[in-house]
Amino acid sequence: MPRLTMAKPRVAVVDLRTAxxxxxxxxxxxxxxxxxxVRALVLKRDNYTCQTCGIAVRRHxxxxxxxRALVDHIVERRDGGADLDPANLATICDPCHTRKTNQKRAERQDRHPS
Ligand SMILES: [Zn+2]
Known part of the structure; x- marks a missing residue:
């Protein structure tokens, strides 16, 4: 029986212009x-609804x-929020999460100008 030859792992090429x-x-x-x-639990608890804008998020x-659905830390982990406490977690849709992340980043840059 011929031995299977492993395909060479393909190295992902990152285009820095679009990355x-x-x-x-x-x-x-x-x-x-x-x-x-805990993520699954929170999604279920929130009935697969974004807790920020109220839109129904993806179940499947x-x-x-x-x-897309995300489970977000209300108080971010880096700010000392509890990792696995459902009380610190909320279902959020992808667009709201992006908005929140960008806002947070801007706030951080305001506080700590580099
Ligand atoms: Zn949302």
Whole structure:
């Protein structure tokens, strides 16, 4: 039986002109069993509704007509918010989350001008 030859791993080419300024760093926290569990719980609790704008978010990947759902830390972890406390977590849609993130970033830059 011929041995399977492994395909060479393809190196992703990043186009710096189109790459987003802040690539998402993969935080192992967001892959932890505890997080995934509490995340599912919060989505269910919030009935898959964005707690910021009230829009129905995506329950299944095929519901592409709805925005992606995120579970957001109300008080960010870097600001000392509880990691896994549902009271500090809320369902948020992708557009609201982006808006919040950008706003937060602007606030930080105001406070700590570099
Ligand atoms: Zn929203």
């Amino acid at each position: 987003k300024p802040e690539p998402k760093r993969v935080d192992p926290f967001y892959q932890s069993r505890e997080w995934l569990k 990947p095929e519901e592409t007509d709805k925005p």
